[in-house]
Amino acid sequence: MLNRKVLVLNQNYEPLSICSAKRALVMVFLGKAEVVEEAGTVHTVSRALPLPSVVRLWMYVHKPRNDIPLTKRNILRRDGHRCQYCGTTQGPMTVDHVIPKDMGGKDTWENLVCCCVRCNNRKGNRTPEQAGMRLIRPPKRPNFLYFVHTFVGEPDPSWKPYLFMD
Numbered sequence: 001m002l003n004r005k006v007l008v009l010n011q012n013y014e015p016l017s018i019c020s021a022k023r024a025l026v027m028v029f030l031g032k033a034e035v036v037e038e039a040g041t042v043h044t045v046s047r048a049l050p051l052p053s054v055v056r057l058w059m060y061v062h063k064p065r066n067d068i069p070l071t072k073r074n075i076l077r078r079d080g081h082r083c084q085y086c087g088t089t090q091g092p093m094t095v096d097h098v099i100p101k102d103m104g105g106k107d108t109w110e111n112l113v114c115c116c117v118r119c120n121n122r123k124g125n126r127t128p129e130q131a132g133m134r135l136i137r138p139p140k141r142p143n144f145l146y147f148v149h150t151f152v153g154e155p156d157p158s159w160k161p162y163l164f165m166d
């Protein structure tokens with residue numbers, strides 16, 4: 001029960017991270033956080049404590065909200081292993097720079113997409129416009145909800161009011 005996942009909100013109720021119930025209880029004990037939503041009760045030897053499902057920090061934390069590392073694996077995950085040009089999910093996938101590096105394209109969430117080998121060869125060192133190809137959707141930095149789905153799975157129902165703030 002102490003290993004269940006707890007949503008951590010920043011002081012302004014924005015979702016910040018996810019931690020174990022154990023860690024959340026420690027933060028509450030230390031006076032760093034308050035329990036916003038309860039998932040039940042934990043019985044210790046001497047008393048019963050609320051088992052948090054959402055906690056909120058008392059102090060505002062200045063921190064990039066979701067530090068999902070920009071890696072090939074995470075780009076492919078974000079795009080569901082679907083080629084962002086032709087839509088196939090078959091065959092080996094690679095990462096394409098939408099604006100090629102030679103033209104100043106950067107290594108960013110907004111400039112990298114999952115791409116099948118065929119489309120990658122077809123596009124070559126050109127922009128999508130130059131190659132006459134279209135992206136299925138514009139690539140974006142993954143939001144917190146994506147982070148939850150990818151790394152935690154289905155969010156706890158009690159988290160939902162706090163996850164749609166974007």
Ligand SMILES: [Zn+2]
Binds near residue numbers: 083088
């Ligand atoms: Zn393709």
